[in-house]
Amino acid sequence: MRSCCRSFRVRTRRRPTSAIGTERRSSARRRPCLRTESRGHPPMTARRCAGERCIARSGAVLVAVVLAVLALDVTARAADPELQRPQREDRGDLIVLHLRGSYYEMGRQQAALLAPEARAVYELQLRQYGEYRARAGLGFKLLDAVGLPLWARVALHNEASGFYDEMKGMADGLGVPRIDVLRAELTLTGGSTVFAATRTATADGGAIIGRNADxxxxxxxxxxxxxxxxxxxxDxxxxxAGWPLAGMPVVGVNEAGFALSFNFFVTDTTASLWFPEWPHRRALQVAHSVEEGIHVFTHARRLGMPTFMVMADAGGDIALLECTVHDCAVFRPDGDWFGQAxxxxxxxxxxLDRYRSADSFRRRAAIEAAVERRLGTITPLVAADILRDRSNSAYVNEPVVANVHVLNAAIVQPASRTLxxxxxxxxxxxxxxxVPFTAGAAAxxxxxxxADxxxxxxxxxxxxxxxxEVRRAVRLFDEGRIADAGAVWDRLADAGESLLEPHRLAxxxxxxxxxxxxxxxxDALLVDAAREGAPFEVRxxxxxxxxxxxxxERRRADAVALYREARAYLDAHPEYRDKFLVVPLAERIAAGLERPQIEGEFPRLRDLQYVPH
Structure with a gap:
């Protein structure tokens, strides 16, 4: 009967007594009648039974009860994320993985679930590593040939966060050398724009992190x-959140309501090879609060990589850790929020900062302005609007909060343990x-x-x-198809495309x-690129x-005047000391003022289009 598949109860039914208190028939001599109640269905009364037949039928009902309870328990257990098998689901362009086991096992699970994507990313990043190695000096080549293999054999064991175990699992799952997976991990660079807000800055007084990872x-x-x-x-x-083979959490939250967001910090030492630790992961595995997260970092022997680490917890605490591989400094805002790039x-x-660039300064100013306009009202929905802000520029190839480099756009609410x-x-x-993802059991x-x-x-x-189109032109140029790239740029210029920053296009x-x-x-085009109002690095x-x-062209007087103008322009912006853009320019200016630059090959000009490659 249908009731055996639902919750029900078994009870005996007695005849009512008469109004004068005398029984119409002795209930002691009357056999009980089974009555089952099913939710949403009328009661069903069983026929009378006697002797062993009654016992057998009662036993059958009890068995049905037990089976129903077991069925409900199995259903509940099957829905429990802890007991799910490793699996993948695709939500639009986003890949979602459910992993379980040791970190080595979870590495292998990622390789299996991300097989085509993981292999493509591995080959891409390993190729980029090889291109960098080909251009690098003798020191890096010795490090790659001797230091990195030695590091992999000696140092990559018993690290608490399981980073190396996970990388080994990925390598074994893909069937590629473990050392090459580590090489592929060393190729990534990028920027990020993030804010943390709490107490008076948010609508409910709880902490929120908003993050665009570029x-x-x-x-x-x-x-x-x-x-x-x-x-x-x-743990x-x-x-x-991250991407295939990321290894590190770009942004994350644990079941205790502790959250972090990982930004790159460019220092002279960009990675440590001497028995490094990875509190970047470990904090999510053990910390229950911002204070505990800070403790994980400050008590690490040596970090594997410098970082700006934004932290927040379910109690409403927020902080920023700025760490080299050797030391950390803690920043706490005077108010209840801050922005970071x-x-x-x-x-x-x-x-110690080697990336004090116009790009980073502009993005931080942009997210600070976007947050400040919404203080006191910030919810996850409002945070999404902040991450979509482009109010500081009308051009798509400029440093804004919602810039075209963003790969991971995420919001974290520690109190609900949701990302x-x-x-x-x-x-x-x-x-x-x-879409939401909650760590641990969700009420x-x-x-x-x-969507916007x-x-x-x-x-x-x-x-x-x-x-x-802009990315296609950049790719054509990088592949050596210079004329084809030029045709794309000229077509965009002739069309008067208003979405592109004109000085970058020039x-x-x-x-x-x-x-x-x-x-x-x-030179005629560079006149336009060097005009006032151009982005700092372009001018x-x-x-x-x-x-x-x-x-x-042997116009030495003009050359000296231009070198001096360029030096004065850099001196007028002492806040920018970017080792990738500003420092090489300053060195070239000094060389040009010392003597004419008329010998040797022309240096390659940098790509300044502000689109992802």
Missing amino acids: WSDGYGLRRPVVTYYHPTNG LEYVA NHARTQPMIP WHSTTMQPLAPFGEM ATPRSLP PRLGTPSMEHERQIVD WARARVRWTTGNLREA AHALVARALIADR
């Missing part, structure tokens, strides 16, 4: 991934629907955060097409002429490039 998707090969980690060694369960703000760390992540790929990641499923209404409209699809076209030896046309590079052309 990484290239490798022309579509590197998809965003959210991973549920269910370790079986006693806390946690949810982390990729340059240091604590006094001990500012002198929301976009289901849309780069270059429009922040504008997609953000209620949080709602998804809807502009997503999918003709105007935003046009943005996507323009970004794709620089791209000049770079093509420079590379093909057409210095006269290059500085254009001035130096014009000086080099003047030297080659």
Whole structure:
């Protein structure tokens, strides 16, 4: 009968007594009648039974009860994430993984569940590592040939966070050398824009982290991934966002309500090879609060990588850790919120910072302005609006909060142990629907955060097409197809494309002429790129490039004047000390003022398009 598949109870039914208190028939001599009650169904009365037949039928009902309870228990256990087998689901462009076991086992599970994506990313990053090694000096080549293999054999054991075990599992699962997986891990660089808010800054007084992680998707090969980690060694369960072979949580939250967000910090030592530890992961595995998270970092022997680590917890505490591989400094805001990009703000760390770039300063100012306009009202939904902010520029290839480099757009609410992540790929990641993922058992499923209404409209699809065209031109140039790249740039210029920053476009076209030896046309375009109002790095590079052309054309007086103008421009912005852009320019200016730059090959001009490669 249907009632055996639902909750029910068994009870005896007695005849009522008469109004004068005498029994109509002795209930002691009357056999009990079984009555089962099923939710949503009328009671069903069984026929009378006698002797062994009654016992047998009663036993059958009891067996049905037990089976029903067991069925419900099996259903509940099957729904329990702890007991699920490793699995993958795709939510739009987002990949979601459920892993369980040791960190080595979870590494192998990732390799199996991400087989095509993981192999593509591995091959991409290993190729990029090889290209860097080919250009590097003797010191790096010795490190690669001798130091890295020795490091892999001696140092990569018994590390508490399981980072190396997970990497070994990935390597074994993919069937590739373990040392090459580590090499592939050393190729990534990127920027991030993040805010943390709490107490008076948020609508409910709880902490919230909003994070846009800026990484290239490798022309579509590197998809965003959210991973549920269910370790079986006693560590806390946690949810982390990243991409295939990431190894480190870009942003994550654990079942205790502790959350962190990992930004790159560029220092002279970008990685430690001497028995490093990875509190970047370990904090999520053991910390219950910001204070405990800070303790994990400050008591690590040596960090594997420098970091800006934003932290928040379910109690509403927030903080920023700025760490080199040897030391950490803690920043706590005067108010109840702060924004962060990729340059240091604590006094001990500012002198060690090698990426004090215009890009980072502009992104931090942009997210601070976006948060400040919404103080006191911030919820996860409002946080999504903050991550979609572009109010500081009308151009798609400029440093804004919702810039085209964003791969992981995520929001974390520690009190609910929930991380929301976009289901849309780069270059429009922040504008997609953000779906929730909760660490540990959830009392209620949080709602998804809807996509921006502009997503999918003709105007935003046009943005996507323009970004794709710019990326195609950059890729053609990198592949040596200079004329084809130039044709794309010229077509965009002739169309008067209003979404592209005009000085960057002039620089791209000049770079093509420079590379093909057409210095006269290059110089004419560089005049536009060097005008006031151009982005800092574009104007500085254009001035130096014009000086080099003047030297080659034996116009020494013009060259000296341009070198001096470029030096004065750098001196007017002492806040920018980017080792990738500003420092090489300063060295070239000094050399140009010392003597004419008329010998040797022309230096390659940098790509300054601000689109992911």
